[in-house]
Amino acid sequence: MSIAVKICGVNSPEALAWAAEAGADFVGFVFFPPSPRAVTPEQAGAISASLAGGPRRVGLFVDPGDALVEAALAAAPLDVIQLHGEETPARVGEIRARFGVPVMKALGIATEADLAQVAEYAPVADRLLLDAKPPPDAVLPGGNAAPFEWRLARLAAIPKPWLLAGGLTPANVAEAIAASGAPGVDVSSGVERARGVKDRGLIRAFIQAARGG
Numbered sequence: 001m002s003i004a005v006k007i008c009g010v011n012s013p014e015a016l017a018w019a020a021e022a023g024a025d026f027v028g029f030v031f032f033p034p035s036p037r038a039v040t041p042e043q044a045g046a047i048s049a050s051l052a053g054g055p056r057r058v059g060l061f062v063d064p065g066d067a068l069v070e071a072a073l074a075a076a077p078l079d080v081i082q083l084h085g086e087e088t089p090a091r092v093g094e095i096r097a098r099f100g101v102p103v104m105k106a107l108g109i110a111t112e113a114d115l116a117q118v119a120e121y122a123p124v125a126d127r128l129l130l131d132a133k134p135p136p137d138a139v140l141p142g143g144n145a146a147p148f149e150w151r152l153a154r155l156a157a158i159p160k161p162w163l164l165a166g167g168l169t170p171a172n173v174a175e176a177i178a179a180s181g182a183p184g185v186d187v188s189s190g191v192e193r194a195r196g197v198k199d200r201g202l203i204r205a206f207i208q209a210a211r212g213g
């Protein structure tokens with residue numbers, strides 16, 4: 001089975017083209033203004049329209065109000081809504097029902113106890129993303145280039161499609177997949193040449209390494 005790959009924080013037509021040519025399954029648009037990768041709904045719409053087809057478009061939101069999700073969906077076709085904040089299971093279910101778009105819920109993992117979230121969110125989400133829990137003083141709830149202990153993922157029975165994230169790079173992604181058993185991976189910082197700036201060679205190297213070279 002081919003490993004699914006999501007390139008997150010795509011903020012230019014070039015980055016979208018590089019992800020597509022390298023064979024990414026998903027690209028993420030970050031609708032969170034404090035992020036160095038943030039895009040507006042209009043920018044995401046223009047980037048998305050620069051390439052017909054290609055990777056599925058994921059809109060990443062952090063505790064969004066309905067108006068932001070509505071504006072993003074009006075400007076850019078989104079195949080998946082990623083929720084990366086402190087949304088409750090009820091709110092995840094509400095967003096899924098209201099917008100009729102599959103939802104991926106990000107779960108912050110630092111210890112085995114954090115895996116309890118899998119059972120809470122699996123019934124209301126279409127996909128899960130196991131990401132490193134951000135440090136308490138972090139400005140961003142994700143995209144921090146920080147890994148968690150990958151083997152922890154094997155301790156949870158995850159009944160939905162899921163991606164592993166957090167500090168992945170071309171150099172460590174194969175080991176991360178082997179340790180965690182992940183069927184897919186998500187990366188942002190590890191394919192950037194500077195914070196918020198994607199790199200064509202790193203995207204290609206990451207996807208090759210994830211899929212066994």
Ligand SMILES: O=C(O)c1ccccc1NCC(=O)[C@H](O)[C@H](O)COP(=O)(O)O
Pocket residue numbers: 008009028030032035036037060062084131140141142143144145146165166167168186187188189190
């Ligand atoms: O990437 C961001 O700037 C971001 C901001 C706010 C919430 C989530 C964010 N990224 C989430 C992702 O999907 C990242 O790919 C994931 O956290 C891994 O990031 P990294 O460790 O930088 O590869």
